[in-house]
Amino acid sequence: MPGRDERVVRALVAAHGRTYAEDAGIRLKDTPQPLYRLLVPAHLLSARIRGSIAVATARALHEAGLRDPRRMAGADRQERVDALGRGGYRRYDERTATQLGDAAGWLTDRWGGDLRRLRAEAEGEVPELRRLLQEFPGVGPAGADIFLREVQRVWPETAPCLDAKALQGAQRLELPRDPDRSAALAGRTEPAVLAAALVRAAVDKDVAEDVLSRAGP
Incomplete structure (x- = not known):
């Protein structure tokens, strides 16, 4: 027994x-768009807000077409605010809308829009992955941990x-x-x-x- x-x-x-990726409708794979989609709820979940709201908001951003860094960065700020509101993410919507745009721009400029390049630079070192993730605007220690916790499904070097x-x-x-x-x-x-x-x-x-x-x- x-x-x-x-x-x-x-x-x-x-x-x-x-x-939480499954809740957000993300079919996680080691390809650029699913990895970026995972970064978004990790960002949202790092605020003091209920997980169900963060997950619903990640879905709302996806449904608004903001599903890759190019579209997120290129969207009008009000478009991001509106999508956050539809997901119920109202308490931090103005600040988060700015951070999401800035983070998407950083991913594009620094990593060519592909988080696999961040992984390659870290060379499998989890502390370095955590440090690099925290370079994104709005992603602090909690957000980095959330991303690593979920991405271990496709980045096995982070497990357990x-x-x-x-x-x-x-x-x-x-x-x-x-x-x-x-x-x-x-x-x-x-x-x-x-x-x-x-x-x-x-x-x-x-x-x-x-x-x-x-x-x-």
Whole structure:
């Protein structure tokens, strides 16, 4: 019979194992447009705003045609503000609209619009990836961690990436706060899925209680 920690991880992944990229409708691949689309919700999620609003806003920006750095940078600022508002991202809309345009311009100028070039420059070093991501306007440490947490699905050198927020979820579920041990408990579950599920437990007490109930004593 599986031990308590393994049962908790199985229950967590079964009930809440979906990435934020999936919620945003992103079919993540190691190609320029999906990687850029992932950078946008990482930016949005780094503000003090509910994850559901950030995900809805990422969808709204995509539906407005702002789905690559060229279009984002070339859009009228008000167009970006309007899309943010449709997603419910109103508290920070003016500042974020500017940052999104500036970040898209930076990606185009610095990396030719292709985040794979950033990856190549970092040479597989996660601390350097984190540093380079924070060069984007509006992307601080939290945003960089969010991007790395999700991109480990297609950039395996970043795995297992359980950032501070994911480890808060592990603590709430009384799981090991060690990325390698938690990943081992998850077996064949993708680290990105485990990380996202742990974050959901960190930010929503009801998720943690549901998982503990499912796992049993």
